[in-house]
Amino acid sequence: MALQFVKILSKTDTEKRLSLPTKYMKHLPRIRRGHAVNLTVMDEQGRQWHFGYTIRRNGHPKPVLSAGWHDFVKGKYLKPGDQIIFKLEANDAAAFYTIGVKRRIRLLGTEVWTALPVTAQELAIPFNIKEKSFV
Numbered sequence: 620m621a622l623q624f625v626k627i628l629s630k631t632d633t634e635k636r637l638s639l640p641t642k643y644m645k646h647l648p649r650i651r652r653g654h655a656v657n658l659t660v661m662d663e664q665g666r667q668w669h670f671g672y673t674i675r676r677n678g679h680p681k682p683v684l685s686a687g688w689h690d691f692v693k694g695k696y697l698k699p700g701d702q703i704i705f706k707l708e709a710n711d712a713a714a715f716y717t718i719g720v721k722r723r724i725r726l727l728g729t730e731v732w733t734a735l736p737v738t739a740q741e742l743a744i745p746f747n748i749k750e751k752s753f754v
Contacts, residue, residue: 622643622646622706622707623704623705623706623707624639624640624642624643624704624705625702625703625704625705626639626640626702626703626705627700627701627702628697628698628699628700628701628702628703629699630699632699633692633697633698633699633701634689635685635689636683636684636685636688637670637683637684637685637688637703638681638682638683639681639682639683639684639705641679641680641681641682643682643705646707647672647682655671655672655673655685655686656671656672657669657670657671657672658670658671658672658684658716659715659716660705660716660717660718661715661716661717661718662695662717662718662719662720663717663719663720663734668687668690668691668718669686669687670684670685670686670687670688670691671684671685671686671687671688672684673685691718695720697720700722700723701720701721701722701723702720702721702722702723702732703718703719703720703721704718704719704720704721705717705718706718706719719734720734721734
């Protein structure tokens, strides 16, 4: 069984760092406040992302993902209001973290969550292959 949390992204989450629920800390590597470790996370397509995981030095011990997080946000075209699903999963060989992303859309008058597209073609953004640039 996977241990997970789901979060709707805020402006701070998409522009600076991802703030994780404090209750989820027990499922993350143990570190001291102010120290950072590399946390490797796999997305739905099997790509590995490397995030800097830290805990606030002062005040409430809030865990955050910082280094590498902005690359993930840009790579997935995330914006405030999108949803992430962060899981600690295990198989016979090891435990590992996964992350999924969804966006709320209106479909036939009903709001639903859908997986985000992962390529320019899926986003319907014209791409010039010869010049390797977006049109």
